[in-house]
Amino acid sequence: MALLEVENLRIELSTRDGTAPVIDDLSFHLDAGETLSFVGESGCGKSMTALALMGLLPERIGRIASGAIRFDGEDLTKASPARLREIRGNDISMIFQEPMTSLNPVFTIGEQIAEVLRAHQGLSRQAAWDHAVELIDAVRIPNPKGRAGDYPFQMSGGQRQRAMIAMALACKPKILIADEPTTALDVTVQAQIFDLLRDLRAQTGTSIILITHDMGAVAEMAERMIVMYAGRKAELGPVAQIINHARHPYTQGLISCVPHLHDVLTEDRPELFEVPGIVPSLRDFGRDECLFASRCAHVTDQCRSARPPEKSFEGGQIADCWHAEAM
Amino acid sequence: MNVLRTFLVRAGYAVVLLTAVLVLNFSLMHLAPGDVADTISQSMGGADQELLDQIRADYGLDQPFLVQLGRYVGGVLQADLGFSFFYNEPVTKLILERLPATLLLVFSAQILALIVGVVLGVISAQKPNGIASYLVTFTALFGYSAPVFWTGILLLIAFSLQIPIFPVAGMRDVTVDGNFWVEAADIARHLVLPMITLASVFLALYSRLARASMMEVLGSDYVRTAKAKGLSPREVVYKHALKNAVSPVITLAGLQFSAVISGAVLVEAVFSWPGLGTLAFQSIIARDTPTILGILFFSALVVIVGNLLTDLALRLVDPRVGGRK
Ligand SMILES: Nc1ncnc2c1ncn2[C@@H]1O[C@H](COP(=O)(O)OP(=O)(O)OP(=O)(O)O)[C@@H](O)[C@H]1O
Ligand SMILES: [Mg+2]
Numbered sequence: 014m015a016l017l018e019v020e021n022l023r024i025e026l027s028t029r030d031g032t033a034p035v036i037d038d039l040s041f042h043l044d045a046g047e048t049l050s051f052v053g054e055s056g057c058g059k060s061m062t063a064l065a066l067m068g069l070l071p072e073r074i075g076r077i078a079s080g081a082i083r084f085d086g087e088d089l090t091k092a093s094p095a096r097l098r099e100i101r102g103n104d105i106s107m108i109f110q111e112p113m114t115s116l117n118p119v120f121t122i123g124e125q126i127a128e129v130l131r132a133h134q135g136l137s138r139q140a141a142w143d144h145a146v147e148l149i150d151a152v153r154i155p156n157p158k159g160r161a162g163d164y165p166f167q168m169s170g171g172q173r174q175r176a177m178i179a180m181a182l183a184c185k186p187k188i189l190i191a192d193e194p195t196t197a198l199d200v201t202v203q204a205q206i207f208d209l210l211r212d213l214r215a216q217t218g219t220s221i222i223l224i225t226h227d228m229g230a231v232a233e234m235a236e237r238m239i240v241m242y243a244g245r246k247a248e249l250g251p252v253a254q255i256i257n258h259a260r261h262p263y264t265q266g267l268i269s270c271v272p273h274l275h276d277v278l279t280e281d282r283p284e285l286f287e288v289p290g291i292v293p294s295l296r297d298f299g300r301d302e303c304l305f306a307s308r309c310a311h312v313t314d315q316c317r318s319a320r321p322p323e324k325s326f327e328g329g330q331i332a333d334c335w336h337a338e339a340m
Numbered sequence: 341m342n343v344l345r346t347f348l349v350r351a352g353y354a355v356v357l358l359t360a361v362l363v364l365n366f367s368l369m370h371l372a373p374g375d376v377a378d379t380i381s382q383s384m385g386g387a388d389q390e391l392l393d394q395i396r397a398d399y400g401l402d403q404p405f406l407v408q409l410g411r412y413v414g415g416v417l418q419a420d421l422g423f424s425f426f427y428n429e430p431v432t433k434l435i436l437e438r439l440p441a442t443l444l445l446v447f448s449a450q451i452l453a454l455i456v457g458v459v460l461g462v463i464s465a466q467k468p469n470g471i472a473s474y475l476v477t478f479t480a481l482f483g484y485s486a487p488v489f490w491t492g493i494l495l496l497i498a499f500s501l502q503i504p505i506f507p508v509a510g511m512r513d514v515t516v517d518g519n520f521w522v523e524a525a526d527i528a529r530h531l532v533l534p535m536i537t538l539a540s541v542f543l544a545l546y547s548r549l550a551r552a553s554m555m556e557v558l559g560s561d562y563v564r565t566a567k568a569k570g571l572s573p574r575e576v577v578y579k580h581a582l583k584n585a586v587s588p589v590i591t592l593a594g595l596q597f598s599a600v601i602s603g604a605v606l607v608e609a610v611f612s613w614p615g616l617g618t619l620a621f622q623s624i625i626a627r628d629t630p631t632i633l634g635i636l637f638f639s640a641l642v643v644i645v646g647n648l649l650t651d652l653a654l655r656l657v658d659p660r661v662g663g664r665k
Contacts, residue, residue: 117580
């Protein structure tokens with residue numbers, strides 16, 4: 014049994030225009046120790062998926078309409094709020110896109126880390142603080158003893174994200190969800206953060222769900238990837254296999270946007286091109302057709318007639334495209 | 341010791357500000373038509389020019405403006421605010437006698453308004469359509485629209501006359517005599533209605549701001565982080581969110597100090613509270629210039645001290661204020 018199994022998950026958002034499925038019939042699993050990457054354009058529902066796993070969908074706006082999220086066999090969509098609090102930050106934790114605003118400005122980072130330990134492991138104030146200092150050291154912030162007493166505004170963006178990572182890993186979670194952990198950071202710091210995540214993963218064996226726009230990071234960090242498009246899965250499978258031979262036109266477009274990927278992994282390097290057009294608006298997410306049709310070079314009448322079925326290929330690769338075999 | 345230095349700097353500014361207040365008030369009073377001599381002669385039923393000149397000479401009013409100003413400022417530096425002919429007492433003594441009553445009223449009303457305002461704001465922010473939300477909207481509407489003296493009279497009628505729980509006027513009951521606690525309880529009983537009256541205006545202001553501020557903070561990224569850590573709703577709201585949400589409310593309360601003091605003048609008049617407000621009221625009618633000036637000076641002082649306290653409170657709440665390191 015996989016560590017995490019998501020089955021036919023449907024998340025609905027209530028907006029001014031009515032209710033729309035921001036995640037529509039999404040299934041995937043995550044094995045222990047594995048890194049699974051989510052990629053896709055802005056607004057395709059990656060963060061919503063992550064928040065749903067945490068039980069933190071925006072109140073009064075988002076809700077899980079159907080489906081199951083089974084963590085160690087327990088369906089989190091049916092878990093009580095108290096049970097979810099036990100799991101959050103302890104078994105499943107999350108780091109967010111914006112290190113500048115995700116830490117509380119009026120508490121020291123030592124306190125913000127120690128707090129998790131007190132909440133989940135019942136450590137005393139002193140023990141939690143000492144452990145927090147060790148964690149700050151583990152994420153390679155120099156002078157951990159001194160920095161533990163610092164407030165977030167006294168740290169750089171990279172250091173804040175390290176502090177977030179220390180906080181997320183404090184209780185040795187089974188799953189770490191990293192939602193674009195480096196988007197807000199500059200390039201050299203991005204590389205350091207990924208190095209850090211890789212090392213920590215090797216030490217702790219934590220499974221990682223990595224949400225990112227960075228195909229390079231996917232190639233370096235993840236074993237498998239899910240490509241999302243407009244709230245639906247476009248393609249899923251082993252990273253190397255997908256980069257080598259994507260079966261969904263959208264994935265192909267995404268990959269060819271990144272020149273060096275082909276450089277590294279294949280000999281032939283196609284012309285650089287961007288995916289033309291824009292993502293459909295949330296209102297149109299539920300329509301019974303291929304939502305990528307308007308941007309696809311291979312579009313046929315069939316694509317507009319109904320939502321494409323899942324097509325499986327060897328090695329666990331799945332593509333939701335009417336013409337996947339021909340790609 | 342950064343805090344100490346900032347406070348010394350602030351104290352320096354305060355001295356400059358107070359001097360400016362002093363000079364400005366004195367000049368304004370000087371510009372106003374009529375002086376002490378006129379008032380005294382009126383109270384005597386009229387006087388001839390000779391007597392008027394005599395009175396002016398007695399009070400130094402025949403001297404040039406700058407000399408008078410210099411004498412006044414010099415006196416203030418020695419804690420001498422002049423002499424009230426109306427009360428026949430030194431102004432400093434008059435004011436110091438009444439200051440504690442006003443301070444008690446002003447600070448207790450501020451604190452009550454702050455605490456109740458923040459509590460209402462926090463509760464209503466969590467349930468925008470709940471009872472607390474309507475309560476905030478209602479008190480806000482009431483607090484804005486009802487003049488304090490009207491609220492005061494209404495409370496008097498309700499809780500002193502119809503249902504006589506609280507005394508009608510004053511700060512102490514002369515028949516009450518006992519140890520410290522008995523007298524404190526007596527004062528507290530007298531304080532309730534004036535305090536609520538004065539607080540009602542500011543309660544309206546603070547609860548509205550607290551609610552808006554809290555709603556914003558509850559939607560912030562760091563509150564989401566706190567939830568993602570698995571903290572209880574109580575910790576999320578009362579630890580992580582509240583400490584951020586109160587800063588704007590404290591700042592506003594600091595800015596409102598002068599308004600609270602002017603509100604206190606009216607409230608003291610309604611409840612015959614023996615503070616500076618009542619004194620101000622009487623001395624304005626009596627054209628008792630030295631007393632009026634002294635009261636204005638002390639009001640400025642209270643505002644400045646209030647602002648310093650606000651600053652201190654902000655520093656306690658938000659490490660970014662004052663920029664450590
Ligand atoms: N609080 C909200 N209220 C209404 N709509 C929302 C809210 N949060 C997100 N959405 C909508 O849900 C959709 C999916 O958002 P989501 O944040 O999951 O995208 P994403 O894939 O994480 O994008 P990005 O790469 O920019 O982070 C978007 O169309 C967005 O506009
Ligand atoms: Mg996102």
